[in-house]
Amino acid sequence: MTELQSPAEIRQLIREGRWQQPTSGLANGYLQANLAILPKEMAFDFLLFCQRNPKFCPLIDVTESGSFVPALSAPSADLRTDLPNYRVYRNGVLTEEKDNIMDLWNEDMVGFLIGCSFTFEEALISNGIPMRHNEENCNVPMFRTAIPAVKAGRFEGPTVVSMRLVAEKDVVRAVQVTSRFPSAHGAPVHIGNPAGLGINDINAPDFGDRVTIKEGEIPVFWACGVTPQAIAMHVKPEIMITHAPGHMFITDLKSAEISVI
Amino acid sequence: MTELQSPAEIRQLIREGRWQQPTSGLANGYLQANLAILPKEMAFDFLLFCQRNPKFCPLIDVTESGSFVPALSAPSADLRTDLPNYRVYRNGVLTEEKDNIMDLWNEDMVGFLIGCSFTFEEALISNGIPMRHNEENCNVPMFRTAIPAVKAGRFEGPTVVSMRLVAEKDVVRAVQVTSRFPSAHGAPVHIGNPAGLGINDINAPDFGDRVTIKEGEIPVFWACGVTPQAIAMHVKPEIMITHAPGHMFITDLKSAEISVI
Structure with a gap:
C-alpha cells in the first residue's frame, strides 16, 4: 500500500476486507484513533469519565446514539466496517475477534474515538x-x-x-x-x-x-x-466492542491541524 | 472584600448571602466558571455538545447525576448556594432570579461548569x-x-x-x-x-x-x-438553571495551573 492513499481510500480497502493488518504507518500525517463502542445507557458516565481524564481519554469524536458515523472526524466512514480488526467483550470477557461488526451493531450503541500515541x-x-x-x-x-x-x-x-x-x-x-x-x-x-x-x-x-x-x-x-478500555472492562458491560490492538481507526483529520499551537 | 480571601472563604460569604454582586475581580488568579444545570435526560446530549464545541463550551467540571458538588474543581462547594445570583428558565423562558436554588434542586439534575473569559x-x-x-x-x-x-x-x-x-x-x-x-x-x-x-x-x-x-x-x-446557554434555551428544556450574567462560580483551580503550556 502506498502512503499516497487518502484516509477514505484506505478505509475503503479495509471495508472490502483487503487490508487486515495493523494500521501503523498508514496514512501518515493523519490522526488515528482507539475505538470503544458501548451501550447508550453507559454513554453519559463514559463520556464524563473521558472528560475527567482527558490525558488518558482524549476524545476525538463521539457518535450520536445509534449512529455508526463519526461525523466530525470522518463523515464518509462506517465504524462497523472500517477498522481491520475488532474485539468483542461480553461482561468484561473477550469473546470474539471479527473483521466487521455488521451483525452486532444496534440502534442502542454509541461509538467513542479516542486519540492514540x-x-x-x-x-x-x-x-x-x-x-x-x-x-x-x-x-x-x-x-x-x-x-x-x-x-x-x-x-x-x-x-x-x-x-x-x-x-x-x-x-x-x-x-x-x-x-x-x-x-x-x-x-x-x-x-x-x-x-x-x-x-x-x-x-x-x-x-x-x-x-x-x-x-x-x-x-x-x-x-x-x-x-479507558481496561477500566470499561472492569465495569463488565453486557457488551463492549473495541479495535484490536494496533488496528486503529484512520480519521480524515490531519495531526498538524489538531495541535493546540 | 479583600483579594487575599481564598475561593472557599468567598464562597462561604456568598452562601451566607453576604455577597450578592458580580464576581469579577474576586479571588484573582482563580478560575471562574459559567453554570448550567440541566435534567439528567438531556445531560448526555449536552455533554456531547460541549465536547464537539470545545472553544465555545470548555468544560471545567461536570457533576455526577444528582450531585451538587463539583468534586474536581471545588470539592467543598455546593452549586445550590455558592453563586451570588441564579437564573431559572422554564421551557426556554426566564421565570425567576434567585440567590440560591435549594428549593429547586432535585436528584435528577446535572451541573455543568464551563470556562469563562x-x-x-x-x-x-x-x-x-x-x-x-x-x-x-x-x-x-x-x-x-x-x-x-x-x-x-x-x-x-x-x-x-x-x-x-x-x-x-x-x-x-x-x-x-x-x-x-x-x-x-x-x-x-x-x-x-x-x-x-x-x-x-x-x-x-x-x-x-x-x-x-x-x-x-x-x-x-x-x-x-x-x-451553550443560548442554544440550550433554544431546546426549551422543562427546567434549566444558570448563573446570572457576571455572577460566576469561583473554583479552587488556579488559572495558571490549567494552562496547556
Whole structure:
C-alpha cells in the first residue's frame, strides 16, 4: 500500500476486507484513533469519565446514539466496517475477534474515538527522538500505575502509562513537542523515577514488551489509551466492542491541524 | 472584600448571602466558571455538545447525576448556594432570579461548569493588552455569528462570539497568550473583518455593550460562553438553571495551573 492513499481510500480497502493488518504507518500525517463502542445507557458516565481524564481519554469524536458515523472526524466512514480488526467483550470477557461488526451493531450503541500515541510518536521522531520499541520491533512497554483515574459514575480504576526512553539532552524537547497534542495524550505525566508512579520494575511491563534501557536515557511516561478500555472492562458491560490492538481507526483529520499551537 | 480571601472563604460569604454582586475581580488568579444545570435526560446530549464545541463550551467540571458538588474543581462547594445570583428558565423562558436554588434542586439534575473569559482577560491584561469594556465600564460586546455550532442530539444553533479591540502590534501576542488557556475559550476564532463571521454592524452587538473603536485597532473575536446557554434555551428544556450574567462560580483551580503550556 502506498502512503499516497487518502484516509477514505484506505478505509475503503479495509471495508472490502483487503487490508487486515495493523494500521501503523498508514496514512501518515493523519490522526488515528482507539475505538470503544458501548451501550447508550453507559454513554453519559463514559463520556464524563473521558472528560475527567482527558490525558488518558482524549476524545476525538463521539457518535450520536445509534449512529455508526463519526461525523466530525470522518463523515464518509462506517465504524462497523472500517477498522481491520475488532474485539468483542461480553461482561468484561473477550469473546470474539471479527473483521466487521455488521451483525452486532444496534440502534442502542454509541461509538467513542479516542486519540492514540501514533500522533505524538510521529512528532517525536520528526524531532529526532527515536522510539526504542520501533527499533526493537516490538510493542511499547505499558505499566499499570498506583495512581487512580478520576472516577465517573461506575467507571473507576488504575491508570495505565506507556514508557519511552529519551536521551537526557532531549527530555525538554520531548515535553514541548508532545504538549502541542492534547488530543493525543499530550505532555508526559511523569519523567524519570518509575517508583513515583508506583512502578516496581521498569523491566517488567504489564502490557506490551520490555525494551533496552541505555546509559544516559531517562524513562518518560505518557498517559496511555489502554486506560479507558481496561477500566470499561472492569465495569463488565453486557457488551463492549473495541479495535484490536494496533488496528486503529484512520480519521480524515490531519495531526498538524489538531495541535493546540 | 479583600483579594487575599481564598475561593472557599468567598464562597462561604456568598452562601451566607453576604455577597450578592458580580464576581469579577474576586479571588484573582482563580478560575471562574459559567453554570448550567440541566435534567439528567438531556445531560448526555449536552455533554456531547460541549465536547464537539470545545472553544465555545470548555468544560471545567461536570457533576455526577444528582450531585451538587463539583468534586474536581471545588470539592467543598455546593452549586445550590455558592453563586451570588441564579437564573431559572422554564421551557426556554426566564421565570425567576434567585440567590440560591435549594428549593429547586432535585436528584435528577446535572451541573455543568464551563470556562469563562475572565481567565484569558487577566492574561491579556498582564501582557499589557487592555480591555476597552473595562475602561468604559460596560459589558464586553457579543455577537451572534453566521457560523453554526456543531450539532449534538437536540442541541443546535448559531455560535456567539465576544469582541475585544487589540492594537495591531499586539495581535500576535494576544493569540499566543490566549492559546495557553483552552479551558477558557482559548485562541481567538477570528481576527479582523467582522463580515467574515457574518456580523453586519460591529457597532450593534447582540448582547453586552457597544465600545469605542480607535484608529489602528483590530477587532479580535473569541468564542463566548453565552453560546451553550443560548442554544440550550433554544431546546426549551422543562427546567434549566444558570448563573446570572457576571455572577460566576469561583473554583479552587488556579488559572495558571490549567494552562496547556
